[in-house]
Amino acid sequence: MVAHPSSGPRTVGAGNGQIVISIHTEPQPTDLGDVRVTNRAVVLRHVRLHAPCSRADIAARTGLNKATVSSLVTELIDRRLLRETGLTENRVGRPATMLVLDGEPYAALGAQIAADELVLAAVDLGGNRLLTWRRAFATPACSPADTVAALAALTRRATARLTAQGRAVLGLTVAVPGLVDATGSVPVATELGWRDVTLAADLRAALREPDLAVAVDTDANLAVLAEHRHGGYAGTTDLVHLTGGASVGAGVVAGGRLLRGSRGFAGGIGHVGLVESGPACGCGRRGCLTALAGLPAVVGRLLPDADADGPVTDYLPELDRIQALARQGDPAVHAALTEIGRDLGHAVAVLANLLNPEAVVVGGHLAVLSPWLLPAARSELAARTHAPGAGGCRLDASTLGPTAAALGGATAALAGIESGRLPAH
Amino acid sequence: MVAHPSSGPRTVGAGNGQIVISIHTEPQPTDLGDVRVTNRAVVLRHVRLHAPCSRADIAARTGLNKATVSSLVTELIDRRLLRETGLTENRVGRPATMLVLDGEPYAALGAQIAADELVLAAVDLGGNRLLTWRRAFATPACSPADTVAALAALTRRATARLTAQGRAVLGLTVAVPGLVDATGSVPVATELGWRDVTLAADLRAALREPDLAVAVDTDANLAVLAEHRHGGYAGTTDLVHLTGGASVGAGVVAGGRLLRGSRGFAGGIGHVGLVESGPACGCGRRGCLTALAGLPAVVGRLLPDADADGPVTDYLPELDRIQALARQGDPAVHAALTEIGRDLGHAVAVLANLLNPEAVVVGGHLAVLSPWLLPAARSELAARTHAPGAGGCRLDASTLGPTAAALGGATAALAGIESGRLPAH
Numbered sequence A, B: 001m002v003a004h005p006s007s008g009p010r011t012v013g014a015g016n017g018q019i020v021i022s023i024h025t026e027p028q029p030t031d032l033g034d035v036r037v038t039n040r041a042v043v044l045r046h047v048r049l050h051a052p053c054s055r056a057d058i059a060a061r062t063g064l065n066k067a068t069v070s071s072l073v074t075e076l077i078d079r080r081l082l083r084e085t086g087l088t089e090n091r092v093g094r095p096a097t098m099l100v101l102d103g104e105p106y107a108a109l110g111a112q113i114a115a116d117e118l119v120l121a122a123v124d125l126g127g128n129r130l131l132t133w134r135r136a137f138a139t140p141a142c143s144p145a146d147t148v149a150a151l152a153a154l155t156r157r158a159t160a161r162l163t164a165q166g167r168a169v170l171g172l173t174v175a176v177p178g179l180v181d182a183t184g185s186v187p188v189a190t191e192l193g194w195r196d197v198t199l200a201a202d203l204r205a206a207l208r209e210p211d212l213a214v215a216v217d218t219d220a221n222l223a224v225l226a227e228h229r230h231g232g233y234a235g236t237t238d239l240v241h242l243t244g245g246a247s248v249g250a251g252v253v254a255g256g257r258l259l260r261g262s263r264g265f266a267g268g269i270g271h272v273g274l275v276e277s278g279p280a281c282g283c284g285r286r287g288c289l290t291a292l293a294g295l296p297a298v299v300g301r302l303l304p305d306a307d308a309d310g311p312v313t314d315y316l317p318e319l320d321r322i323q324a325l326a327r328q329g330d331p332a333v334h335a336a337l338t339e340i341g342r343d344l345g346h347a348v349a350v351l352a353n354l355l356n357p358e359a360v361v362v363g364g365h366l367a368v369l370s371p372w373l374l375p376a377a378r379s380e381l382a383a384r385t386h387a388p389g390a391g392g393c394r395l396d397a398s399t400l401g402p403t404a405a406a407l408g409g410a411t412a413a414l415a416g417i418e419s420g421r422l423p424a425h
Helices: A033-052 A055-062 A066-078 A142-165 A198-205 A219-230 A289-295 A295-302 A316-327 A331-355 A369-382 A388-392 A401-412 B032-050 B053-063 B066-078 B142-165 B199-206 B219-232 B289-293 B297-304 B318-325 B333-357 B368-384 B387-392 B400-413
Strands: A082-088 A097-101 A107-112 A117-123 A130-134 A168-176 A186-189 A192-199 A213-218 A239-242 A252-256 A359-362 A392-396 B082-088 B095-101 B105-113 B117-122 B130-138 B166-174 B185-191 B194-197 B215-219 B239-242 B251-252 B361-363 B393-397
Touching: A033 A055, A033 A066, A033 A082, A033 A097, A033 B393, A055 A066, A055 A252, A066 A130, A066 B066, A082 B194, A107 A401, A117 A142, A117 A401, A130 A392, A142 A198, A186 B251, A198 A213, A213 A219, A213 A401, A213 B142, A219 A252, A219 B032, A239 A331, A289 A392, A289 B066, A295 B142, A316 A331, A316 B082, A316 B219, A331 A359, A331 A369, A331 A388, A359 A369, A359 B368, A359 B393, A369 A392, A392 A401, A392 B166, B032 B066, B032 B082, B032 B095, B053 B066, B053 B095, B066 B082, B066 B130, B105 B142, B105 B368, B105 B400, B117 B142, B130 B142, B130 B400, B142 B166, B142 B199, B166 B199, B166 B219, B166 B400, B199 B215, B215 B219, B215 B400, B219 B239, B219 B251, B219 B400, B251 B333, B289 B297, B289 B333, B297 B318, B297 B333, B318 B333, B333 B361, B333 B368, B333 B387, B361 B368, B368 B393
Parallel strands: A107 A168, A168 A213, A239 A359, A359 A392, B105 B166, B166 B215, B239 B361, B361 B393
Antiparallel strands: A082 A097, A107 A117, A117 A130, A186 A192, A239 A252, B082 B095, B105 B117, B117 B130, B185 B194, B239 B251
C-alpha cells in the first residue's frame, strides 16, 4: 500500500480520510456540464444514504456550497427525483425542510433467465422492491427465441402495471448464467443450452420500446451488485459473490467497482481444477468447483438414488430433501456436506489470496446449505490463505434469496440516474 | 457486459468510445479547485502520450476549451512541468508552438529490497531512466534496521547526484517481496526473513527528509505498474504481472487500476495449491506455484546437485547454468522446463478465468526461461480456460528486466504530479 507522504502538496481526502492517489484512472476533461452531472450524483447519493436530510446537511457533509445544493435540489425536485417531506428539523432559527428520494414516478426492471424459471423484479429509485415475479420456465427445452418472447411478454405486463401506477420505467437489465460480451450477446450459457445468442438485440426487437434501455449481464455480476447495494456487506469496496446453481460463478467488486476483465469474461471460478482426481465435469475437466459443489453435483453426491426414476431436471425438490435431512441431523448428509464445504473453502481461498476481499458471500443452494457447508469452508479458507487472518476475509451466506440477480439487474438499470443524468422529460 | 442503451439520456464517452457508466464509484463533490486539478492532469497526460503537441491539439483532443488549456499550460510551464520546444507546426495561419514534458527540474525514485540486492532507480517526468543502481546485499543475513540504513545511504547518494544536476526529488517508493499494509509496514516477507517491519516509518526516520514522500508497496504491484506504463502491453486496462524469484506473486491491473484488495493483500497466487501431491513448500503446503515454479524450486528440479557444496544462497549463477544448458538443447532440461511450464500455465489459467486479463506477463527467472516455459504454459492455459479463445489472454515475458519493480516504484512516486497536484515551489 502506498503510505501517506510525510508532507507535500495538499491531498484530496476521499470522505473516509483515506488519501486516494490513483495514477491509473484516465483523467477525464471536466467542463461545467460534467461538474453539474457529478454534483447531481453526489446529492442523490447523499440523500439515498442519509435521508431524511436538509439542504444544509447536504452542503455540510458533501462540501458543496449552499447555492449549488439549492440549485441542484430545485432541479431534482422538479424532475421528481427528490421530494420534500414536510418534516422540519428542530433547530435554532429558520426550520429546514427535509428531503428524501422521490420513488414515485420511476421504476427500473431487472430479470433473470434461469434453467427453470424467468424472474422479473422492479425497484423504485430507493431500491425498494415494487414487484417480484417468478414464472416457471424450462429454458433449455425452449428455443432462445421463445425464451425472449416469454420474457418480453412478462416485461410488457410489468411495464403496464407500473405505468398504471404512474411510473415511468427507465430500463431493464437481464441476468444470464453464462458469458456475456460487450454487445449484450451470450457466447455460451451451458445451463440454458445456449450458444451465440444475441440476447440484448433480440430482446430490444421483441419489446419495441425505444425509450426502454435494455442491457444484459451475467447473473454473477448482477448478484454481486445486489449484494453490494442491498446485502449484509453493502458498501464493501472489495466483495465477491459466488452464485450457486448448476454452475458456480463469481461476481467481483474490487476497489468499489465491478471487475469485468478485458472482454467481460471475468469471474470464472467454476471450472478451475481444485482436486486432481475429482469427479468429471460437463466442461471436460475433473475436480473443478462446479463438479464438486454445483447443485447437480451436490444432489448426485448426497442423493445417489435421485435419478432412479429418470434424469433429474428440477433440482429444487432434491435440495429441499437434502435440507430436511440435514436439519434432522442425518450423519451421512452432514459428513458429505462437510466434505463439500472443504472443497468450497479451497475455492474461496483462491479468491481470498488473489483478490483479498473483505467478504465472500455465497448464494443459491450454497446459501440454503450454508449452515452445514460454511464451518468446514471457513476452516479450509483459514488454512489455505497466506495473509495473516486470511486477510480478514469473511465467508457468509447471502441474505438476498434466489432473486438476487434480478434485484441487481434492476439496480443496474438505475445507473444512468444515479450518475447524475436526468431522465427524459 | 452492459450493452448500450438503445436511447435515453446523453452518455459521456470515455475517449475510446466505450460508454462508462459506473454506479459504484463514489462520486466526489466537485468544486472549481478540483476541476482545475483534474484538468491539469488531463493536459499532462495528453502531453505525456502525444508530445510534441500544440495547445490547439490539446484542446481539440481533450475537449477542453482553448482558454482553459492556455491558462493551464502557462501554469505548467511556469512550474517546469511542461516546456515549449521551439518547434512549430506547418499550418495555414499562425504557427503553433509545440509542447513537451519538461523533464529537467524533477526526478522520482524507486527502490527494490530483494533477498540478494538493493536496487535504486530514478526517472524523470517522462519516465526516462536517469540512473539504475544495483548493490549486492544479503538482506536475510542483515537486520531490517541495517537494510533500512543501507537503503537510506543509497538514497542520499542518489539524491545528492540528482540535486547536483538541478533536479528536485519528488518521492521514493520502495518495492518489497511480501505483504505490505496500509501504513507501509511489512507484516511478512519470507524471502527477506522479515516479520512486522515498519518499513515506511523506519525509512522516513533514517532519511530525515520531510519533503521527500516515502511510500512502500509490493514488488508485484510495482512491477505491474511498470509494465502498465513502460512495458509491451502498456496502457492495457486488464493486465497481470507474475514476479519470478523465490516467491511468485501477482500484480493485477483491473479496469485500469491497481487491484489492492480490502487490506492491500491482493495478488497472492504463489501459495495456491495446484498439484495435490506436489513438492512441499516452505509455506507448509504442497504443490503450490512457488514450490513448482519459484526460482529455488526450478533450480532444485533441474540441478539437483546444486547444493552439493552447501546450501545455495545465490540462485543467479544456477539460473545462468540452466539457461546455458537449455540453449545447448539439453533434453532433460527441456523436459523439466516443459513440465514446469505446464504448472505455470495451470496457474495462469486460474488468473485468466477469474480476471480475464488481456495479458499475463512474467518476470524474473520466468522471463529468463520463457523460451522453454511459455509454449507449454500457453497450451495449458488454452486447455484450462473457460471463455472462448482463453478470453483472449496473452501470455508473454516481461521486457523490463530485473529492475522492473524499482522502475515501477519511481513511476508510482510521480503519482502526485500526474494527478494534477503541483509540487511545492
